[in-house]
Amino acid sequence: MIFWKEWRRLRGRFFSLAGFYLITVLLTDLTAYGNAAYYFEGIGIMAISWGAAMALIPAILGMDAWVGERDEGTELFLFSKPIGTWKIWLAKVGLRLGLTLLLVGVLLLLMIQRATAEGVRFYWGVRPYVAWFLVLSVFVAELVVLMTVIWTSLRAPYQSTALIVGGAAGCTVAAWPLIGSLHDFESLQAQWSNFYLLLLFLILVSVATAWGYARQEAGRSAP
């Protein structure tokens, strides 16, 4: 039931995002039709907008997972139901994560398919793209978890902070060997550093937010 409720809340945003990126792909297709060189430029534009999606999709889908309940005043209604808190958490994060990866994955496949159809040759094969997809997916997954979990700090600030840091680190460590086996990112060391700097920044922001909300919650907790 939680999945159903969350899907009802997210579906409008999900289809809007999907529509937006579909239109971007189609526009790329139209402008570069019959011209592989242009298509490379189109792919470049797509990559930029896709990069934006990395930040945009998790933010749009993930941010109100918990605070939305607080804003609507439905937190008590939901948590008084006979269901474990972890199941609610899992449903909220799981669905957002699933939808985000689905959207990003479909976009990537669509881009590769359209580019192939236009005669674009992938000089290094498809493996680097898949590897990049995995890199970005890990990043997206971490972002979704961050955006969603931040608000669990309302109930358990220390546990959720540990979850944020542990989850992000675990996710990266688990995916690293797989990514490395697909493609050598030696030339992209600088990007990796940036990636980790950004991740560190996100963790710090989320911890600060968690702390802020925990304080606010403590202030609200009068009987």
Added chain:
Amino acid sequence: MDAAITTRNLTKRFGAVDALHGLDLEVPKGSVYGYLGRNGSGKTTTIKLLLGLRRPTAGESHVLGFDPQKEPVPVRERVGYVAEGQKMYGWMKVRECIRFTSGFYRTWDAELAERYLQRFELAPDARVKTLSKGQSARLALLLALAPRPELLILDDPTMGLDPISRQEFLGDIVRAIQEEGRTVFFSTHILQELEQVADWVGILDRGRLLSHGPVDALKATVKRYEMTFEGLAPTEIHLEGLLRMSVRGRDLVVTARGNPEPIMRQLHANYHPIGMETCDLSLDEIFAEIVLGQGETSRPYLPLVEETVLPGEAEEVTDRTRTEGGEEVGS
């Protein structure tokens, strides 16, 4: 006594604030238990602790034999809960809200839900956000009753309703109680509504349980004694169970808790009034006397302040406003 709810030394602190202090509560199975207290007295905190929605600072509780801290899900499966001004998902339709809630309960009775839907005259296709406060309260009651809970916990459910909606809502509750014979734990600060439905009562103030027992027993033991004296009334009274007193010239009004016969004998023997009348009190008045009299009962007697009587008020006995630390606490 078979108890639906028991608490032992249940305590909850929020920083320096003692929201609940050493609560020892026992709610008999099958009773309609009125949990009375002013706003901020700790009623909602108690209920949240009983549902496992908050962790106590100390003490323990059992609801239908389960510890809500260790087994919150079995507790919530067996308890129907209507929160104060309960907010539901406004974007859902009434039928969707029912379907959503039904998914959490194995004991959900769809036929019963349908019956309540018709009885409460709720439009299934109406959005929850378009419902009036009265309709929302009824939907919340429907959602609490349809799983056929063993225990119904109502946390000030009529808060914010107009008098007519409140009366109708209470009628719904009374019918639901009569039909099912279930235990009801009813928290409120509106005493008139409680008097219609409760057979047990607990009075809470500033996190402490001041009184607890059957309503009839409470009404039989808390009385007001109006006395007249030949000369000026005494300004100090030594009486076991004394809650409050007020004096005006030759008249002395005393409220006390205990067996009325010995109290009357004691008052006659020690203070020699020329006339004495015993008055029954409503639950509303009992609540006020106990809450306003708390803290005084442990003292052997009360200091009195002569009341100023304004012209035209001579016949009216009014309670005195007490102050505590310069802050007005009641009138």
